[in-house]
Amino acid sequence: MSASSLDLAVLGLLKEGPMHGYELRKRLAFTLGPLYAVSYGSLYPCLKRLRKDGLVASAEHPEPKRRRSKRVVETKPATSRRKQVYEITPSGEALFFEQLELGAIYDTDRFQTRFAFFRYLPGDERIRLLEHRKAYLEEKLAEFKDTLRATRERIDAYSRSLIDHGVAATEQDIAWLAGLIDQEKAAAQDGGRSIRGS
Amino acid sequence: MSASSLDLAVLGLLKEGPMHGYELRKRLAFTLGPLYAVSYGSLYPCLKRLRKDGLVASAEHPEPKRRRSKRVVETKPATSRRKQVYEITPSGEALFFEQLELGAIYDTDRFQTRFAFFRYLPGDERIRLLEHRKAYLEEKLAEFKDTLRATRERIDAYSRSLIDHGVAATEQDIAWLAGLIDQEKAAAQDGGRSIRGS
DNA sequence: TCTGCCATGTAAGCCGTTACATGATTTT
DNA sequence: AAAATCATGTAACGGCTTACATGGCAGA
Incomplete structure (x- = not known):
């Protein structure tokens, strides 16, 4: 089974807890850097595919977020668009680790996506x-x-200026x-700790 | 008529003189920076399309590159793959200038492609x-x-490190x-000269 | 009530890739 | 003559975008 950068990122974020699509999009931009933003036209089909493949599971958001002291009208339509909360499945986790180890050194996006989840790799x-x-x-x-x-x-x-700038950036x-x-x-050397605490 | 970044780059390079595909590819990587390289699977279809639209013209390379003192066998097959030399047409030039002025500020690739041909724009x-x-x-x-x-x-x-790096790069x-x-x-102020001479 | 943001989704298309297939030319 | 490199192309597909369409929920 193959997986795109986006698949990996979604699975990686869902490892931290269930989330719905809209939130996922914000977290993606935030996790992967200033200029990375995926569109909904890309994200939702991705989630759909992951669900179809059993890598994530989704449930309609049950909680009607009741405001204090306000009568909650039950009988939400449930037929129409409700917030879908996704969570990662065991096979999703398996794919995540499998893909994370692949490395993908030659492509900036793929490398950075993996880097963002480096804490799941051994030192x-x-x-x-x-x-x-x-x-x-x-x-x-x-x-x-x-x-x-x-x-x-x-x-x-x-x-020339463009090239010099490219060289400097690299x-x-x-x-x-x-x-x-x-x-x-x-x-x-310092006891196998990650850089997390530095 | 719309044009991709690649179209613009090809037209811009051909403005400097006729060239064939293989050479064009090398010049592209060289003109646009260290990590930019387009594949033939992208370049040749692009040339084909540009030719179809009358933006470039092509001719089979006539010159059999005769080695000194070696009898030249004329009657080259001409039926099979010969070097195609492309040159820009007047309508190709027109499209080039039209597209160059559009700017395309929000996309790194598009902006850099235009920047590489800045000498064709007024100060x-x-x-x-x-x-x-x-x-x-x-x-x-x-x-x-x-x-x-x-x-x-x-x-x-x-x-965090990824984001900091992204911020620094930006x-x-x-x-x-x-x-x-x-x-x-x-x-x-210095008399309207471009930075070319600096 | 109406505006603005939260939220989900589809359709069409762009722009590129890899893998493959073929042939011409030059060098050893 | 073999090997390396130059050179042209196609087919299949990948992975994203924009534009569109729909609807829920909160506060002015």
Whole structure:
């Protein structure tokens, strides 16, 4: 069974507790970073598919959220759109761990999605993935700088600026990874604790 | 007529001279930055579509690249796969300029593709787009920091690191744009020259 | 009551990918 | 002549988006 980045993220968030779609969307943007936001047109079909595959279970929200001292009208229609609360199933958990271990080093989105749930991986696995990702970015960067150096043609100033910025951004990524690796290694020696407490 | 980022990039590169697909792909990665590479499965259908719409013209590469002192066998099959050399047509140029002016501030790829061809825009238009993009990123960032601040829940260390990194990357983007805006303004006062010569 | 936000969903389409298939040219 | 690289293309599919459609719930 295959799973997209979104599948993984949804399962990972639902591990922390039942949630409905709308809330899930907010948590997604919040968990994965400033510019990541998934649309409902993507999220709801995803949830539907996960439910169909038995990876999540859903129940209509039962609680009519009664306001104090106000008579609650029972007999909610129940026929129409009610809040669907999703929770992860055991096979959903199994898929989550299976997918989390795959790594997915070459794609920024996939890597970051996994990174957001790193606490579910053992320390050595975390280090392995971080180093693998870092090596990949370094390789890409070196490759690119070679091309740049080998180029005889004069390059347009805007294109040049774009490339320089891309290089700087990638270097910042690499530095971030290097810092994380250091922390992980320190934590590993420090009794196997994760960076959580640092 | 609508055009994707790839369409625009292809047209923009072909403005500099005729090229075949394979070469175009290399130039694309080179023009747009370290991690941007389009696959042939995307590029060739794009070229086909552009040709169908009369935005580029293609000719089979005529030159059999004769090696010195070697008899050239004419009668190349011509029935099978030969190098296709593409060039931009007048209507292709028209579409290029039309699309370039649209801006596309909200999507990183689209913005960067346009930026790579900024030399074809007048100075004030360049400044307008840079400022618009910068304002958008600043807004996103502020929004995100607000959310972050307003959040009571303790956040997982890895998720936190991911977000901090995203924020830092976005701030780097904004600084890059700010620098470009300064340069453009200086150049505008300095007799309307572009940053090309700086 | 009406406005605004919470909430769920579908349909159509965009824009790319991977995997595959083929052939031409150059180098060893 | 074999191997590597250049070069062109198609088929199937993936994973998202926008635009649309619907309705619940709370407060001014």
